[in-house]
Amino acid sequence: MRSLLLALALVCGIQATVVPRTVEDLDIRQVAGTWHSMAMAASDISLLDTETAPLRVYIQELRPTPQDNLEIVLHEQENHACVKRTIMAQKTEDPAVFTVDYQGERKISMLDTDYTHYMFFCVEAPLPTTQSGVMCQYLARTLEVDNEVMEKFDRALETLPVHMRIVLDLSQGKEQCLI
Numbered sequence: 597m598r599s600l601l602l603a604l605a606l607v608c609g610i611q612a613t614v615v616p617r618t619v620e621d622l623d624i625r626q627v628a629g630t631w632h633s634m635a636m637a638a639s640d641i642s643l644l645d646t647e648t649a650p651l652r653v654y655i656q657e658l659r660p661t662p663q664d665n666l667e668i669v670l671h672e673q674e675n676h677a678c679v680k681r682t683i684m685a686q687k688t689e690d691p692a693v694f695t696v697d698y699q700g701e702r703k704i705s706m707l708d709t710d711y712t713h714y715m716f717f718c719v720e721a722p723l724p725t726t727q728s729g730v731m732c733q734y735l736a737r738t739l740e741v742d743n744e745v746m747e748k749f750d751r752a753l754e755t756l757p758v759h760m761r762i763v764l765d766l767s768q769g770k771e772q773c774l775i
Contacts, residue, residue, distance in 0.1 A: 640729035
């Protein structure tokens with residue numbers, strides 16, 4: 597269950613964080629396919645600081661369903677091994693926002709995408725504790741490093757209502773949890 601929220605890598609906060617987005621009318625069919633985690637950022641470093649940190653997940657694939665929900669295939673570390681998980685994000689009235697029911701309903705929001713090269717998203721901390729936080733990721737269609745997109749990701753993080761810090765730059769292919 598913990599990984600259900602982990603993978604949802606799209607934006608929220610435990611206290612109804614409003615996250616500005618440039619994606620207004622997300623075309624869910626165009627996000628389908630293979631993705632690679634290129635960078636991760638968090639408002640609280642403990643969300644990403646260890647291999648088994650609560651939101652340290654590596655997105656592999658997005659699969660829209662006929663009902664416009666979003667199946668997310670990801671990898672994460674568990675018991676010193678990389679495991680594959682599939683979670684389901686439920687659509688909302690806003691095409692760029694999804695929810696997942698995990699110890700209460702959580703929102704997931706797409707920040708920005710051009711569909712063919714990159715996508716930015718964030719996800720809330722998985723447990724309702726005194727420590728709230730947001731984790732964001734930059735996904736790419738290929739493992740090719742694009743410094744302009746990395747800079748764009750950094751600028752997108754600056755628009756969030758919480759201070760974000762890039763914790764993991766995965767653009768060199770290191771630290772990936774691969775199966």
